[in-house]
Amino acid sequence: MIEFAAASGPRLMLDETSVLDIGGCIVNGVDIAPKRAIPDDGDPRIDHSLEGFLFTCGPDHIRHRQPIPGRDDGKVYPLHGSASGHSAKVLWTKYENGNAECRADIDIVTVDGLQQRIERLWRIDGATGEARLEDRVINASDEVVPTFLMYHMNVGGKWLDEGTRLEGRMLENGGSPWAFGEEPGGIFCVPAPATEEGFAEVRLGPIAAIGGRTLSLRFRADTLPFLQIWRNQKAPAHIIGIEPASHRWVARDELEAAGEFNMLAPGESRSYALSFAFL
Structure with missing residues (x-):
């Protein structure tokens, strides 16, 4: 893990073994990630990612396992896609004037055996404490492919209280x-x-366990036009997820039939962004 922090704001643990997603997120001395209070999805990549504060779904598939058309070997699109578990090549980490910045490339092999790349940039503004993520997903294969993306922002339910609300x-x-x-x-x-x-923008708070702060999440609405929210308090799970998504919550073939695939030709890209702060 790379400890990533600025003059103010959260202290993030960036996981270079898995997409440079966020493992721990320490606010006011408390790591609000759910850790092992998660459901077992039967995929160790996803279980590892789900323990953390933020992980990335896609780019070949989001939500639920589905059979891959035209195959008779029983292989399916993995739960949440193929990104999790791919290591990040960190190009630089900078700490200047109270700000923090980390840039990485993640080369992904999809379940179809095709090459994709995520160019990822993390920043924390030392003055405001706001963390910002910018992603550029590039089709590095020689085929035209659909691209999907979803960010899971996971908070351990044990840190929430009766006064905590979702607002947006x-x-x-x-x-x-x-x-x-x-x-x-x-x-x-x-x-x-x-x-x-x-x-x-969507907010979760106030959260008494972190000094009454409220988590404010903002995300780019043109390429992430949907928000999915889930919670699971079926023991041992105790978690809530706030999840900006590129597509509706329906089966992949239904999206295709409705013409809702975002297709990328070889070399083409699609950009996504989010930011969060504890106010």
Whole structure:
């Protein structure tokens, strides 16, 4: 893990063994990642990633296993796609004027055996404490392929309390208590239109365990036009996930039939971005 921090803001543990995703996220001395309070998905790559504060789904598939068309060997698209478990080549890490920056390339081999690349840039603003992620997904293969992306931002449920709420303009009635729906959990996915500067925003807080701070997540709404939120309190799981996504929460073949694949020709790319702060 790379310890990544600026003059203010969270202290992040970037996992160079898996996409340079975030393992630990320490705020006010508390690591709010769920750790092992997660469901067992039967895929050690995903279990490893799910323990952390943020992991990346895609770029060949998001959500649920599905058979790969035209194959008779039983091989399926893996849960959440192929990115997890691919190591990052860190190009630089800089700490200047109280700010932090880390740039890496992640070369991915998809379940179809095709080459894809994520060019990843992490920044933390030392003045505001805001962390920002910019990703460019490049089709490095010689075939035209669809690209998908979803970010899982996972918080351990044990750090939340009765006063913690989910709030956002895309949510029904503008928000709800964090423990929405029926026990022991639930899931929903809604369109997330931009509110300002092309970004959508959702908040989780206040969280008494980290000094009453609220997690504010902003994400680029043109390439991440949906927000999925899930929680799972079925023991041993105790987790809530806030998940900007490139596509609706439906089966892959339904997206294809509706013409909702984002196709990339060889060498073409698609860019995504999010930022978060503890206010």
